[in-house]
Amino acid sequence: MKIETIGVVGAGTMGSGIAQIATLAGLQVILVDVSAPALTKSVNSLSTRLDRMVHTDQLDRPSREAAMQRLVASTDYRSLEGVDLVIEAATERTDLKMTILRDVESAVAPHAIIASNTSSISINSLAGALERPDRFLGIHFFNPVPVLALVEVIPGLQSSTGTIESALQWARQLGKSPITVLDSPGFVVNRLLIPMLNEAFFVLAEGVTTAEEIDAGMRLGASHTIGPLALADLIGLDVCLSIMDVLLKDLGDPKYRACALLRDFVAAGRLGRKTGMGVFQYRV
Ligand SMILES: NC(=O)c1ccc[n+]([C@@H]2O[C@H](COP(=O)([O-])OP(=O)(O)OC[C@H]3O[C@@H](n4cnc5c(N)ncnc54)[C@H](O)[C@@H]3O)[C@@H](O)[C@H]2O)c1
Secondary structure, three states, rough: OOOEEEEEOOOOHHHHHHHHHHOOOOOEEEEOOOOOHHHHHHHHHHHHHHHHHHHOOOHHHHHHHHHOOOOOOOHHHHHHHHOOOOEOOOOOOOHHHHHHHHHHHHHOOOOOEEEEOOOOOOOHHHHHOOOHHHEEEEEEEEEOOOOOOEEEEEEOOOHHHHHHHHHHHHHHHHOOOOEOOOOOOOOOOOHHHHHHHHHHHHHHHOOOOOOOOHHHHHHHOOOOOHHHHHHHHHHHHHHHHHHHHHHHHHOOOOHOOOOOOHHHHHHHOOOOOOHOOOOOOOOO
16 A cells, blocks of 8 residues: 555654654655644744754755645644554553544544554554554654664554555655564563663662763763663653553563652653753753
């Protein structure tokens, strides 16, 4: 199935990035969020990122204008009526995602594929919300979406071969390199990565060294391009915490318990780059 028009539900960090690469790839994009201010913020930041690409000669001005014209922002799910694929990238909460998926399914045409960008929630359990689970699967992008090449494609038990093939083809159409993974907690990358970031909070909490030195250690000693605490800030500390909680609950091994310091940051509203303050401070 050729995918020409997509819907992105949830205009936060991930939704905005997915909308950006899709419109730049020539797709019509309908970006939906419950919050009108979140939509405005998302479109403005997408526009600023395209401006930056023009200034650094990665994009010409007419292509930038055309990309912005292919983008429509809406607070109404009915605007998804004509899309070929919807990617849900809303807040990481099972009940919320199930409600969104049901609303999306009743808004789109029967041929449309519905995908979730969830980092940690079981695709099979989300599929339970749908009447057409054969058209549903996980498509997991990485942050920042325009930069990172990987996409994890996660078929559910009921995803049809056509749905999986279309998802893989769509990821390639966006210039990404997909891998297919089983519906398992954290999939592959977060199962390995997030416990490592969580461990950096334990190291910080124990006073082994400063946040700056922890990050320098992993950049210089393990060739990571970004330190674990800066990466946690980039991902969002609330997202990291909820992934740890899912790993602990679903894998049942205490080695996945979240560090109390990570929990404290989240409780205090220090969520990372998106709030201007996480482990480190940012200009917003
Ligand atoms: N942040 C990351 O690094 C990252 C990476 C990969 C996957 N993910 C996953 O992507 C999803 C989104 O994460 P994010 O970091 O972009 O979150 P975010 O907090 O930046 O944005 C979430 C958006 O969802 C919107 N929303 C909430 N309820 C909604 C509803 N009923 N309908 C429409 N929109 C609604 C919010 O208004 C907000 O704009 C999550 O499932 C997360 O696990 C995040």
